[in-house]
Amino acid sequence: xxxxxxxxxxxxxxxxxxxxxxxxxxxxLAAGLYFSLFASPADYQQSETVRIMYVxxxxxxxxxxxxxxxxxxxxxFLIWRxxxxxxxxxxxxxxxxxxxxxxxxxxxxxGKPMWGTWWVWDARLTSVLILFFLYLGYMALYNAFDDQAxxxxxxxxxxxxxxxxxxxxxxxxxxWNTLHQPASVVRLDGPSIHPSMLTPLLLMAVGYxxxxxxxxFLRVRTEFAAEKIRALRFRQAAVPPARELKSQEG
Amino acid sequence: MxxxxxxxxxxxxxxxxxxxxxxxxxxxxxxxxxxxxLGVGPEPGILARIGGGVIWVAALLAAMLSMxxxxxxxxxxxxxxxxxxxxxxxxxxxxxxxxxxxxxTGLPLIIVSPLLALLLNLSPSGYGVLAAALAxxxxxxxxxxxxxxxxxxxxxxxxxxxxxLVLPLFIPALIFGVSAVDAALLDLNSRPPLLIxxxxxxxxxxxxxxxxxxxxxxxTE
Numbered sequence: 001x002x003x004x005x006x007x008x009x010x011x012x013x014x015x016x017x018x019x020x021x022x023x024x025x026x027x028x029l030a031a032g033l034y035f036s037l038f039a040s041p042a043d044y045q046q047s048e049t050v051r052i053m054y055v056x057x058x059x060x061x062x063x064x065x066x067x068x069x070x071x072x073x074x075x076x077f078l079i080w081r082x083x084x085x086x087x088x089x090x091x092x093x094x095x096x097x098x099x100x101x102x103x104x105x106x107x108x109x110x111g112k113p114m115w116g117t118w119w120v121w122d123a124r125l126t127s128v129l130i131l132f133f134l135y136l137g138y139m140a141l142y143n144a145f146d147d148q149a150x151x152x153x154x155x156x157x158x159x160x161x162x163x164x165x166x167x168x169x170x171x172x173x174x175x176w177n178t179l180h181q182p183a184s185v186v187r188l189d190g191p192s193i194h195p196s197m198l199t200p201l202l203l204m205a206v207g208y209x210x211x212x213x214x215x216x217f218l219r220v221r222t223e224f225a226a227e228k229i230r231a232l233r234f235r236q237a238a239v240p241p242a243r244e245l246k247s248q249e250g
Numbered sequence: 251m252x253x254x255x256x257x258x259x260x261x262x263x264x265x266x267x268x269x270x271x272x273x274x275x276x277x278x279x280x281x282x283x284x285x286x287x288l289g290v291g292p293e294p295g296i297l298a299r300i301g302g303g304v305i306w307v308a309a310l311l312a313a314m315l316s317m318x319x320x321x322x323x324x325x326x327x328x329x330x331x332x333x334x335x336x337x338x339x340x341x342x343x344x345x346x347x348x349x350x351x352x353x354x355t356g357l358p359l360i361i362v363s364p365l366l367a368l369l370l371n372l373s374p375s376g377y378g379v380l381a382a383a384l385a386x387x388x389x390x391x392x393x394x395x396x397x398x399x400x401x402x403x404x405x406x407x408x409x410x411x412x413x414x415l416v417l418p419l420f421i422p423a424l425i426f427g428v429s430a431v432d433a434a435l436l437d438l439n440s441r442p443p444l445l446i447x448x449x450x451x452x453x454x455x456x457x458x459x460x461x462x463x464x465x466x467x468x469x470t471e
Contacts, residue, residue: 130418157397157461161397161461
């Protein structure tokens with residue numbers, strides 16, 4: 001694991017994996033969308049509205065997955081001072097926030113015809129909203145300091161504090177009587193959802209995960225490039241460019 | 251332990267001599283609550299219905315208001331670095347500072363809360379539970395707020411950022427605090443929400459000093 005803390009090795013890995021992640025994401029999302037929008041049955045209770053679920057559920061999974069990834073990156077940054085881990089956490093935050101936002105919006109669009117309201121204050125919805133605020137707080141704290149290293153450390157501590165919320169989101173549907181339905185895919189006695197609906201759901205989940213990896217690799221490489229540019233600028237500011245020196249000599 | 255009590259005494263003495271802070275927080279608390287009858291209309295039924303929630307939200311905001319001064323003054327004059335270097339564990343010192351913060355800002359809120367309940371036409375059966383819920387809830391607020399205060403040390407626009415970070419984490423205490431008061435007003439059993447508030451306090455007491463101490467260490471690094 002620690003060998004990937006070497007930025008050069010990590011960058012080489014991301015460069016190799018990025019096209020694969022992009023390919024898997026595009027194929028799975030295309031197939032998943034086809035299955036979920038056309039080739040799957042409408043629900044006997046929810047009719048066509050059930051198709052929102054194929055966008056909503058993987059987004060909600062990814063919202064939590066991204067937070068755990070961000071917290072893991074923050075932890076390894078705080079413990080071993082791996083710069084790569086910090087950049088992974090930093091790059092994950094906006095992606096995770098977008099997934100959370102997508103889950104909240106699609107859930108609300110589904111809730112209007114099904115529950116008759118855009119929003120209810122039950123435990124699941126409230127805890128996901130807190131998750132969204134945690135993402136926003138992380139990003140705001142990261143950029144709140146003049147010294148970037150200080151922002152990175154403070155935001156990492158915040159990411160770890162927010163981990164408390166993850167089990168609350170997961171188990172909120174079991175601990176409280178929520179309007180939100182309990183888990184139907186990941187459960188001990190096997191999924192309680194019909195294979196014709198499970199296939200597109202899993203395809204979408206794989207597609208979302210690959211999409212996350214794709215964007216994450218892209219963002220981490222951009223961060224490294226930005227850091228390199230900043231270092232070059234500093235060097236340029238410190239030493240006058242060679243061409244000007246030459247012209248002065250001439 | 252000695253240094254913790256010494257720190258607690260220093261904080262309390264500072265608060266007493268400078269006055270100000272506790273009184274300001276209480277005045278803010280009272281003013282926010284007074285705004286509600288003017289805002290939603292003075293009808294007694296409505297006020298009695300929303301009173302518990304209004305008092306809790308006002309307590310949350312009042313706790314927020316004094317939070318950014320928890321470590322900031324010590325950070326500015328450098329004594330925070332001395333606390334970090336002190337032989338006593340930083341977690342215990344953080345706990346002492348949080349205790350002082352609660353004694354100077356949380357406790358006065360609890361003392362004036364029955365008066366506000368009176369203004370909001372809450373039925374007297376709720377007074378005791380309201381005070382008990384605040385007594386269990388406000389220490390958690392101070393503890394959670396300490397993390398945010400330590401994280402935003404030296405940040406640009408630290409105060410606004412602090413509320414963005416900390417208010418979402420206050421939500422559990424708010425939910426169970428209000429449901430305890432509501433249960434008492436509806437003659438239901440208010441024990442379960444009070445027990446959960448107590449559990450939240452124990453959890454915050456166990457975890458928050460560590461997180462706040464870690465945040466202070468990285469701020470003074």
